[in-house]
Every structure is written in structure tokens, then in C-alpha cells.
Amino acid sequence: MPQVSSSSLKVTAMQAGCHALFRRGGSLMRHSAKLMLPSARAGTTSLSARQRAPSATPTLCDQYFKRDVSTSVTSDLHRPQPGLVSASQGHNTLKVWWREEESDEYPYVWLRDNCQCPDCFLRSASSRLFRVSGLSLDVRPKDVQVSDDGSFLHVVWEDGHRSAYEAKWLNARAFNPRKQSVYNSMYRLPQELWDSDMSQRIPRASFDELMEDDAALLKMLECMEVLGFTVVSGARLQEGELHRLSERVSHLVPSNYGTTFIVRDKRDASNVAYTGQGLDLHHDLVCLHYKPCVQLFHCISQFPGKGGDSVLADSFRIANQMRELYPHKYRVLTEVDVNFRDVAVDGGLQFDIIAKRPMISLRPNGEIKTVNMTTFGRDSYFGVSPEEAVSWYDAYLTYCDLLYRPENHFAFKMEVGEILIVDNLRILHGRTSYQEAYEGERLLEGGFWDWDMMRSRRRLLQRKLQRSS
Structure with a gap:
């Protein structure tokens, strides 16, 4: 063979x-x-x-559509945000509690990177002024206070720099799946796939x-x-x-x-x-x-x-x-x-x-x-x-x-x-x-x-x- x-x-x-x-x-x-x-x-x-x-x-x-798409997609962005109750310092993160008894954690490095003061942020351009050379993973707060009305979080950093974060701003950027889902819906609307019935x-x-x-x-x-x-x-x-x-x-x-x-x-x-x-x-x-x-x-x-x-x-x-x-x-x-x-x-x-x-x-x-x-x-x-x-x-x-x-x-x-x-x-x-x-x-x-x-x-x-x- x-x-x-x-x-x-x-x-x-x-x-x-x-x-x-x-x-x-x-x-x-x-x-x-x-x-x-x-x-x-x-x-x-x-x-x-x-x-x-x-x-x-x-x-x-x-x-x-049987609903108002714009309202359903963005309503969570416009509803009144909860106020702050208290804050507690951890090893690398700051934990805050909201009036509705929810809590969120924010990395110190993220908070410092996103300071909203005029020296660090240009509001007219929605752009960060803070240079990367000033950022460190070792950044730590010296003092943290919640305003009496719960509308602001005030942070004094170890180098003496002062930051203030509006509660509504902070809440919208929380590191939790629900808030991130709201942002993702604003970023790009979810697609609905279709077949030949779409012809009708x-x-x-x-x-x-x-x-x-x-x-x-x-x-x-x-x-x-x-x-x-x-x-x-x-x-x-x-x-x-x-x-x-x-x-x-x-x-x-x-x-x-x-x-x-x-x-x-x-x-x-x-x-x-x-x-x-x-x-x-x-x-x-x-x-x-x-x-x-x-x-x-x-x-x-x-x-x-x-x-x-x-x-x-x-x-x-x-x-x-x-x-x-x-x-x-x-x-x-x-x-x-x-x-x-x-x-x-x-x-x-x-x-x-x-x-x-x-x-x-x-x-x-x-x-x-x-x-x-x-x-x-x-x-x-x-x-x-x-x-x-x-x-x-x-x-x-x-x-x-x-x-x-x-x-x-x-x-x-x-x-x-x-x-x-x-x-x-x-x-x-x-x-x-x-x-x-x-x-x-x-x-x-x-x-x-x-x-x-x-x-x-x-x-x-x-x-x-x-x-x-």
C-alpha cells in the first residue's frame, strides 16, 4: 500500500x-x-x-418607544441628591455616610486628583489644572469635616492644601455599580437589537x-x-x-x-x-x-x-x-x-x-x-x-x-x-x-x-x- x-x-x-x-x-x-x-x-x-x-x-x-427615552435614561442624574452625614478616614480611602444611610468610599489619590478649587480646576473649561507632578499615592488628609447642612465635604491635606467637594458632585461620582450604571447610560445609550419585524x-x-x-x-x-x-x-x-x-x-x-x-x-x-x-x-x-x-x-x-x-x-x-x-x-x-x-x-x-x-x-x-x-x-x-x-x-x-x-x-x-x-x-x-x-x-x-x-x-x-x- x-x-x-x-x-x-x-x-x-x-x-x-x-x-x-x-x-x-x-x-x-x-x-x-x-x-x-x-x-x-x-x-x-x-x-x-x-x-x-x-x-x-x-x-x-x-x-x-412606549416611554420617554430621555427622561428614563437621565432621570437619575437630575433627582435630588442625598446630603452628607459624616466621614471617616481609612487606610487608602475616605468613607462617607449619606442621609439615606448609604455609604461610599473614595480613594484619597482620586480626591486629591479631582480637587475642585480654582488652583486645581478650571471650571470654564471643565478641565483639571492640577499637574501630575503634584500627585502621589501616599497623599493623606490631615482633617476631614462635613458641613453643617451636609452639602459639602471639606478636606485639609497633609501639605496644607484645602479641598471642598459638593455633596451632589461627590454622590454622582460614587464608586458603586448603580452610580456607574447611571453614568454609562449617559455616556452611551443601550442598544436594542432587531429582526425583520422592524419593517412594521x-x-x-x-x-x-x-x-x-x-x-x-x-x-x-x-x-x-x-x-x-x-x-x-x-x-x-x-x-x-x-x-x-x-x-x-x-x-x-x-x-x-x-x-x-x-x-x-x-x-x-x-x-x-x-x-x-x-x-x-x-x-x-x-x-x-x-x-x-x-x-x-x-x-x-x-x-x-x-x-x-x-x-x-x-x-x-x-x-x-x-x-x-x-x-x-x-x-x-x-x-x-x-x-x-x-x-x-x-x-x-x-x-x-x-x-x-x-x-x-x-x-x-x-x-x-x-x-x-x-x-x-x-x-x-x-x-x-x-x-x-x-x-x-x-x-x-x-x-x-x-x-x-x-x-x-x-x-x-x-x-x-x-x-x-x-x-x-x-x-x-x-x-x-x-x-x-x-x-x-x-x-x-x-x-x-x-x-x-x-x-x-x-x-x-x-x-x-x-x-x-
Whole structure:
């Protein structure tokens, strides 16, 4: 019997795995094309039905949220804080008791680092003046007193420096899980993952209301953080509306396609989006190390025939399903770096942009930070071994199997004057194919926002509206 080397066996097994993947991949792509066609289940309506629909736009998120999000999220920040009763010095921490008989401990080094006196803190800039050269782990208080009304904690340090901490300020920064949870909710709203049923309760807003009403704008920003997308109606049918809306929300973030860009069928297209081809569910500009956070599409003109429908899916929901069902394959997608690349000439600018990142990027605590998925933006260069490549494709196609199940995505056709806003770190978007009669018959203006500025706007509006309520 002829001897067969272990390396030959490995190659044979790998080839068999490749053949199985290619068979499954071909079936998957045919199945996904079928799934992405408009359907009643996906929430798509005919043109005549849309024309008969009432023009009034439902109040943003009222059909989804059954509560006042801004109040529920931030109420704990604005309720009256308990006063101080007493304080006791420990080895490295100061323990304080509140009127409600709760107690908290604060490290001495933290208290000294966060002294609020004018020499240590610049209130107009909310910024620390105290230099790190003056900080030591050995810092200790010489005397600690609680004011008679319980509203202040006074500390005299061993070097004679005096600090005063307002009770409300101190309580909000307590080192306990409940207070830290309140801060984390203000920092970033908790996400709610969704499936194809979202097609029946798409969050909607009015362009004019967003321009004039702070409460409507706040609810839109909260919807974006919680659900990851919003549809805004009533924009004018001309370029520049994204600039107008951005003046209320966040500045537009430039990319290699400009500050804004036009999506339409073009000859010698620099991007597959500039054709009538169907687009797999994807994120945009994964090739950039700073992938744009939030994407906007303003529908200025729409293809009147069949096709050109937008498709949406919650990539985090699919990733969580995969983590539960296929933990090993999920780990592969979080560990293997993939090359993403964009090489083209657009608007006279020539570029060759490359980024290496895993398909699923995690935060240090294991939470999903972003999903990086694009069929046309994934490079053919793959810096792994052949065996690792087959393992990655197995995991990738498993993710796609889940993604293209009917319950995990939905389609709808944008109407003229609508602006679709999606979280580009989380929400996958795609498009069904269409055949244009002439260039520019389907025309969208696109742009990007930044999450830092959007969350900043949301926090400021929350405080403003809370004060006025």
C-alpha cells in the first residue's frame, strides 16, 4: 500500500473543505438574491400604494418607544441628591455616610486628583489644572469635616492644601455599580437589537420638525443610538439638504469620496454603488482605519420601476446569534485580520486605501464594537495560511447563512425626499438591482456623521430639555 504523507492528507482535506464551501457559497448567493427581493413580509409597498398613503409623518419613534427615552435614561442624574452625614478616614480611602444611610468610599489619590478649587480646576473649561507632578499615592488628609447642612465635604491635606467637594458632585461620582450604571447610560445609550419585524415599525421623523423642534431632534438621536437607523421625510428634492440637517446634528465627515457624494448609475463607475447592480448587505468604507460612523442617503429621485429597494439588517444581532450557535466560528471572525481595500479614481482624486481588521471587532470587555463586512471592498490579498483561509470562509459563510434568513433582514423602497440614516458601525445596508432608462434616474446624495458629535448633541439636548421641564 503506498505511503501517504501527513502534508498530502492535510492538502486533500483542505481541498475537500474548499469544494464544500464553494458549493454552499453558490447556494447561499442564489438564496440571498431571492431573499433580498421586495416582498410583503419585508415591508415593501407598491408605488400606487405609497401614493395613496397619507403624507403626514408619524412622530419619531412613537410607534416603537412606549416611554420617554430621555427622561428614563437621565432621570437619575437630575433627582435630588442625598446630603452628607459624616466621614471617616481609612487606610487608602475616605468613607462617607449619606442621609439615606448609604455609604461610599473614595480613594484619597482620586480626591486629591479631582480637587475642585480654582488652583486645581478650571471650571470654564471643565478641565483639571492640577499637574501630575503634584500627585502621589501616599497623599493623606490631615482633617476631614462635613458641613453643617451636609452639602459639602471639606478636606485639609497633609501639605496644607484645602479641598471642598459638593455633596451632589461627590454622590454622582460614587464608586458603586448603580452610580456607574447611571453614568454609562449617559455616556452611551443601550442598544436594542432587531429582526425583520422592524419593517412594521420603522422609526421616522420629519425634516422640518428636526430643524425646528429640539424634542424631535433629541428623540431622533436617541433612536439612532438605540435602534441604529432612522428615516427622515420631507427634505427638498435637491442637493444640499444633508448640509442643512448637519447644522442641527453634527458636522459632515469627509472621506475619499468628498464631503458629500452622489450615488447614481455612471459609466466607468469608481464604486459598484454607482451602477444598477444589486448590492450585498455591507458596511461602507471598511477600508478606512477610521471607518465613518453614521451614513446618510438623501433620495432626490427614485427609480419608478421594480428594483432599487434598500435592504437593512442588524449585524450585531447576527453576531450574537453566531456567538451562541457557533462559538468557535465566531471566534475566528473576531481574531483573523482581513484586508479591505479601495482603489479607484473619483472626482479627479486617485486613491489606494487599505485597512487590516477582523470582521468582528470587540471591545476589551468582549462587547461587539463594530462589524466590518463588505463583499466588494474585501481585498483578494489574504495574509493567512491556506488552512486558516478555509476556516475563515467557513465562519464567514455561516454568518451569511444567518444574515440572509428572511427573519434577519427587511427591504423597503425609499421615497423621494426621504433621508435614510444608518449606524455604519452596526447596521448593514444593501440594495436590490434595477435597470435605469437614463443616467441619474435614481439619484441619492450621501454623506457621513461622527458618533462623538452626535452623542455630544444628544447629551446637551437632554440637559437642556430636562432643565426646561
